[in-house]
Amino acid sequence: MMSDALKVYPAKPEKVYFYATCLVDLFFPDAGLAGVQLLEREGIEVIFPQNQTCCGQPAYSSGYNDQAREVILPQLELFPEDYPIVVPSGSCGGMMRKHYPELFAGTPQQARAEAIAARTWELTDFLLQVCQIKLEDQGQPVKVAMHTSCSARREMGVAEVGPKLLGQLAQVELVEQARPAECCGFGGTFAVRHPEISAAMVQDKAQALLDAGAEQFVTTDCGCMMNIAGYAEKQGLPLKGQHIVSFLWDRLQAKDGGAA
Amino acid sequence: MSAQPIQVREFHPRVQAALNNPQIRSNFRRAMDGLMTKRTAAFAGWDLETLRELGAAVRLRALSRLPELLEQLEANLVQQGVQVHWAETGEQACEIIRDICQARGAKSVIKGKSMVTEEMELNHYLEAAGIEALESDLGEYIVQLAEETPSHIIMPAIHKNTDEISELMHEKTGTRRSHDVDYLTASARQQLREKFMRADVGISGVNFAVAETGTLCLVENEGNGRLTTTAPPCHIAVTGIEKVVEKLEDVTPLLALLTRSATGQHITTYFNMISSPRKAAEKDGPEAVHLVLVDSGRSNIYQDQELLDTLRCIRCGACMNHCPVYTRVGGHAYGTTYPGPIGKILMPHLLGLEDTRDLPSASTLCGACGEVCPVKIPIPKLLQRLRKEAVDGDSLQPSRVAGHGIKRRWLESLVWSGWTRMHASPGLYRFAGRMMGRLRGLMPSKLGAWTRYRSAPKPAAKTLHQLMQERSVKSQAVKQESKG
Numbered sequence A: 001m002m003s004d005a006l007k008v009y010p011a012k013p014e015k016v017y018f019y020a021t022c023l024v025d026l027f028f029p030d031a032g033l034a035g036v037q038l039l040e041r042e043g044i045e046v047i048f049p050q051n052q053t054c055c056g057q058p059a060y061s062s063g064y065n066d067q068a069r070e071v072i073l074p075q076l077e078l079f080p081e082d083y084p085i086v087v088p089s090g091s092c093g094g095m096m097r098k099h100y101p102e103l104f105a106g107t108p109q110q111a112r113a114e115a116i117a118a119r120t121w122e123l124t125d126f127l128l129q130v131c132q133i134k135l136e137d138q139g140q141p142v143k144v145a146m147h148t149s150c151s152a153r154r155e156m157g158v159a160e161v162g163p164k165l166l167g168q169l170a171q172v173e174l175v176e177q178a179r180p181a182e183c184c185g186f187g188g189t190f191a192v193r194h195p196e197i198s199a200a201m202v203q204d205k206a207q208a209l210l211d212a213g214a215e216q217f218v219t220t221d222c223g224c225m226m227n228i229a230g231y232a233e234k235q236g237l238p239l240k241g242q243h244i245v246s247f248l249w250d251r252l253q254a255k256d257g258g259a260a
Numbered sequence B: 001m002s003a004q005p006i007q008v009r010e011f012h013p014r015v016q017a018a019l020n021n022p023q024i025r026s027n028f029r030r031a032m033d034g035l036m037t038k039r040t041a042a043f044a045g046w047d048l049e050t051l052r053e054l055g056a057a058v059r060l061r062a063l064s065r066l067p068e069l070l071e072q073l074e075a076n077l078v079q080q081g082v083q084v085h086w087a088e089t090g091e092q093a094c095e096i097i098r099d100i101c102q103a104r105g106a107k108s109v110i111k112g113k114s115m116v117t118e119e120m121e122l123n124h125y126l127e128a129a130g131i132e133a134l135e136s137d138l139g140e141y142i143v144q145l146a147e148e149t150p151s152h153i154i155m156p157a158i159h160k161n162t163d164e165i166s167e168l169m170h171e172k173t174g175t176r177r178s179h180d181v182d183y184l185t186a187s188a189r190q191q192l193r194e195k196f197m198r199a200d201v202g203i204s205g206v207n208f209a210v211a212e213t214g215t216l217c218l219v220e221n222e223g224n225g226r227l228t229t230t231a232p233p234c235h236i237a238v239t240g241i242e243k244v245v246e247k248l249e250d251v252t253p254l255l256a257l258l259t260r261s262a263t264g265q266h267i268t269t270y271f272n273m274i275s276s277p278r279k280a281a282e283k284d285g286p287e288a289v290h291l292v293l294v295d296s297g298r299s300n301i302y303q304d305q306e307l308l309d310t311l312r313c314i315r316c317g318a319c320m321n322h323c324p325v326y327t328r329v330g331g332h333a334y335g336t337t338y339p340g341p342i343g344k345i346l347m348p349h350l351l352g353l354e355d356t357r358d359l360p361s362a363s364t365l366c367g368a369c370g371e372v373c374p375v376k377i378p379i380p381k382l383l384q385r386l387r388k389e390a391v392d393g394d395s396l397q398p399s400r401v402a403g404h405g406i407k408r409r410w411l412e413s414l415v416w417s418g419w420t421r422m423h424a425s426p427g428l429y430r431f432a433g434r435m436m437g438r439l440r441g442l443m444p445s446k447l448g449a450w451t452r453y454r455s456a457p458k459p460a461a462k463t464l465h466q467l468m469q470e471r472s473v474k475s476q477a478v479k480q481e482s483k484g
């Protein structure tokens, strides 16, 4: 587990690679764009390799390692320079950081996979620790809860990061839900392989967020967001979700609105 | 034993039944919340990470020398007067125990808590041989009264609340209906006390078997373990071969981890150390002590460097207490002797993947189990390994678990091939992304299991690929202009 290894943050670089993840790319590009803009606001040039597709995790976590390797192989070619690779997801970040070296151990790609793993950072962690970002809140008062994904928490070790970033926003009140560290029940293909267990978990998570008095929640991962917000929408619960970087970016812009 | 596998496979129906039962969900939620809080409190002020490192190291060291330590354990115990038996299968272990009982003309057996005897269904076996076997651990006693199996490895009757226990005891033993836990406990103890005095044989489990000193350690809270191992004239200890440790001092960190992880106790009420039968000058203790060492699939696990970690387990139950899946469905839904995360990584080896095919995937890989495991078993990694085995998914690491490949279906393989073709080709991926955006109005609002409980995600009008492409075109144009 990532928390076992000491993280050594790099100095703030001139350029980074942005690895969007397929969920952000197809469903939540605004979150990707917000992430890019937050990095640019820090004076960093963002390189978006157009050949990026998917980190391979869906196949990997289903046990199809051969297929995962096939998808990842071309992705290993996307980052030729020694810049950090920034990922707006704890889950895909964890895949690259923790599981690429395992998957390619003993193959000709081992060294490259390890190098990429060592350069991979979860976006909010990177903004806080490497960029030392300072945020000035322009939005209306709002009560927000934070759901840190399990992979962000346990594989990438960034549980403290989101609350710290939100803490910089003067008008944002961070409320804490019961059992914040408990999984929301997404788990990738788990949600369709074991839909009933997944539903029971997301039901409890949505309820905990509502009970905490949150007007909306923010999260590090679009998978969790689709799960929790999708559940709330279907059940008619007053709970909207947003990727944390979209939320942060909106707070810097909004002159008259609040959160989206 | 032979009827079990069919039942094990019916995972989904059992899960559904458990989820539909509000009593199960609230009993487990409340109990697990309590256990998690107690554990956290018990470790307050401890350098838990260092202690876990130590626990893991002790277990790993023992496992790395397992064959010789077992021999050393046997030699020391034999020298101290304990008879040692080896059983390759659960069935063999049952036979050995039956034979010991029959040789003594034993008619009744009292049992302390032992998961390995649950694993081999010893009680049924003995009853079929005309030997009464009574559980003396209160939880096990309740489960036995209810003709059920344990739903938790530390707290076998955790699925029942006081109401249910009161009703059960009233019905089966004639105690009055009561919410008074002390009264119910006292009644059970009263009934058990008489059995202890009459039992011909006591059977217990083992928490740690110390090779260097030939000591069997037994951790318990009710004193029933002490009685089981001292009151009857014969004591049979039963254990999986993995429970051996090298030295007495290895027990210290493991015990500190075990009681805190399991029940949040700094120490249990009883800690028994058994090394021999009653000696000539001693006033009490059994005249005969046996140890049955059970393999039952464990040496297979031992052959594999990665799977070996499964054998570090000290059976504390913390992984299930912290498991969001276990908390929702309870222990019986798994249909296996060991439920929860440890069950998911252990049972496929004991029963084969054919019967346990749905267990490895029944996890979000959230990692809560691995985070609390006192001996740092990488449970998510082992689940991942078993998923791979279930679909024969890795040509670089040939499968080896019995029943591997059982989940490989042509349809699912086809889906993954399609997925692979799409994502391994950046051009195809970008094209598909653009089409999804353009055709978003036509996207199905029903996506099978996903939309049973959630609304379908809507593809964005433009992918991030497109947006970034447009941005770079724009900035190129700006650069051109400013140059011109």
Ligand code: SF4
Pocket (backbone or CB within 6 Å): B312, B313, B314, B315, B316, B317, B318, B319, B320, B341, B342, B369, B372, B373, B374, B375, B376, B377
């Ligand atoms: S796997 Fe770890 S947490 Fe689970 S019962 Fe075994 S020792 Fe305890």
